[in-house]
Amino acid sequence: MAITTRGDRAARPRVEMAEPVRDALGRVLDDLRISVTDRCNFRCPYCMPRSHFGPGHRFLPGSEQLTAAEIERLARLFAHLGVTRVRLTGGEPLLRRDLAEIVTRLAGLGFADLALTTNGALLARHAAQLRRAGLRRVSVSLDSLDPATFAAMSDSRVRLGDVLDGIAAAQEAGLNPVRVNCVVQRGRNDGEILDLVEWARARSLEIRFIEYMDVGTSNGWQREQVVTAAEIVETVSRAHAIVPLVRERAAVARRYRFADGMGAMGVIASVTQPFCGDCSRARLSSDGRLYTCLFAAEGLDLRGPLRAGEPDEGLERLLGDRWRARTDRYSEMRASLPIPLRHVEMSYIGG
Numbered sequence: 649m650a651i652t653t654r655g656d657r658a659a660r661p662r663v664e665m666a667e668p669v670r671d672a673l674g675r676v677l678d679d680l681r682i683s684v685t686d687r688c689n690f691r692c693p694y695c696m697p698r699s700h701f702g703p704g705h706r707f708l709p710g711s712e713q714l715t716a717a718e719i720e721r722l723a724r725l726f727a728h729l730g731v732t733r734v735r736l737t738g739g740e741p742l743l744r745r746d747l748a749e750i751v752t753r754l755a756g757l758g759f760a761d762l763a764l765t766t767n768g769a770l771l772a773r774h775a776a777q778l779r780r781a782g783l784r785r786v787s788v789s790l791d792s793l794d795p796a797t798f799a800a801m802s803d804s805r806v807r808l809g810d811v812l813d814g815i816a817a818a819q820e821a822g823l824n825p826v827r828v829n830c831v832v833q834r835g836r837n838d839g840e841i842l843d844l845v846e847w848a849r850a851r852s853l854e855i856r857f858i859e860y861m862d863v864g865t866s867n868g869w870q871r872e873q874v875v876t877a878a879e880i881v882e883t884v885s886r887a888h889a890i891v892p893l894v895r896e897r898a899a900v901a902r903r904y905r906f907a908d909g910m911g912a913m914g915v916i917a918s919v920t921q922p923f924c925g926d927c928s929r930a931r932l933s934s935d936g937r938l939y940t941c942l943f944a945a946e947g948l949d950l951r952g953p954l955r956a957g958e959p960d961e962g963l964e965r966l967l968g969d970r971w972r973a974r975t976d977r978y979s980e981m982r983a984s985l986p987i988p989l990r991h992v993e994m995s996y997i998g999g
């Protein structure tokens with residue numbers, strides 16, 4: 649797979665920011681996740697179960713996906729409305745052939761942070777090129793260090809070693825600090841928490857354990873499968889003294905430092921300790937829909953007006969109005985909502 653690079657964008661001026669836009673609950677727009685593809689080379693059952701994402705599933709054709717130039721144009725408008733941090737995601741973003749071009753274009757907009765979330769399978773090949781294109785950081789998803797559990801939790805033929813090589817390549821390329829995201833599921837990988845912690849500490853990786861979430865409608869989520877952040881913290885505390893770090897505004901992870909000075913870890917307690925109160929994150933799907941919550945059912949189509957020739961002012965008004973009308977706080981309301989509720993799939997909207 650060849651990823652094309654455009655090296656001529658680095659000198660672009662930063663985007664001038666308008667007044668920060670606030671939603672109906674007073675939350676600013678600061679953080680943007682851009683999904684660059686809905687395809688993936690894994691079929692993690694908690695995200696893209698093969699029963700739903702098998703040969704019969706219709707993925708977006710290339711023509712329906714935003715081009716690199718369209719992504720750049722929308723990102724510039726988001727920057728004008730206050731976004732300072734961008735993360736590229738998917739599906740699996742490394743399946744996108746022009747990923748380095750996308751990175752180069754976004755790097756030229758001068759975001760304070762430009763990061764990537766990947767399953768790591770193809771990262772060893774591309775880490776250095778992405779770093780040169782302007783990527784700052786990478787998070788690699790890894791649920792197990794045991795080859796059999798890894799194979800079951802990724803439902804793929806990818807070798808665990810390829811992901812480990814990808815992590816090492818990202819570190820060598822300077823995409824530091826490399827983070828490792830681990831979804832914990834009861835009865836699957838909850839027995840590996842301490843092994844993962846030791847492995848991460850020994851490599852200066854910050855590991856983040858994520859509570860298994862009820863995203864999408866295909867993963868058959870059950871509350872009993874969630875290993876809570878409190879349980880995870882307790883498990884780690886039995887082996888290591890850990891000290892909570894002050895939570896930064898709108899940070900999704902609760903972070904802890906190891907008292908012996910060997911790094912930090914985090915837990916993302918989306919289910920048991922929701923953080924909707926200062927959620928500043930917008931999400932752009934690969935076909936150009938704006939979602940204001942991970943658990944939304946509908947997104948606002950931006951690609952239609954963009955391709956119909958809508959000028960920047962009109963697109964920015966659409967974006968701003970949608971954010972100003974935002975009232976989402978699904979995770980805080982989860983317990984009181986009728987179940988099942990329809991919401992968009994994680995692989996489509998990005999994590």
Ligand code: SAM
Pocket residue numbers: 688694695737738739740741765766767787788789829830831858859860861862863867994995998999
């Ligand atoms: N394919 C890339 C990857 O796996 O890193 C990027 C997209 S993936 C949707 C982004 C993140 O969402 C991953 O860290 C993944 O573990 C997480 N994720 C997916 N389904 C989840 C679920 N049901 N609960 C919690 N996290 C989930």
Ligand code: SF4
Pocket residue numbers: 688689690691692695696738739740767789995
């Ligand atoms: Fe693919 Fe990432 Fe979803 Fe796993 S979590 S199926 S790697 S998009």
Ligand code: SF4
Pocket residue numbers: 922923924925927928929940941942943976977978979980
């Ligand atoms: Fe943000 Fe929605 Fe998650 Fe709440 S449930 S933290 S509003 S994405």
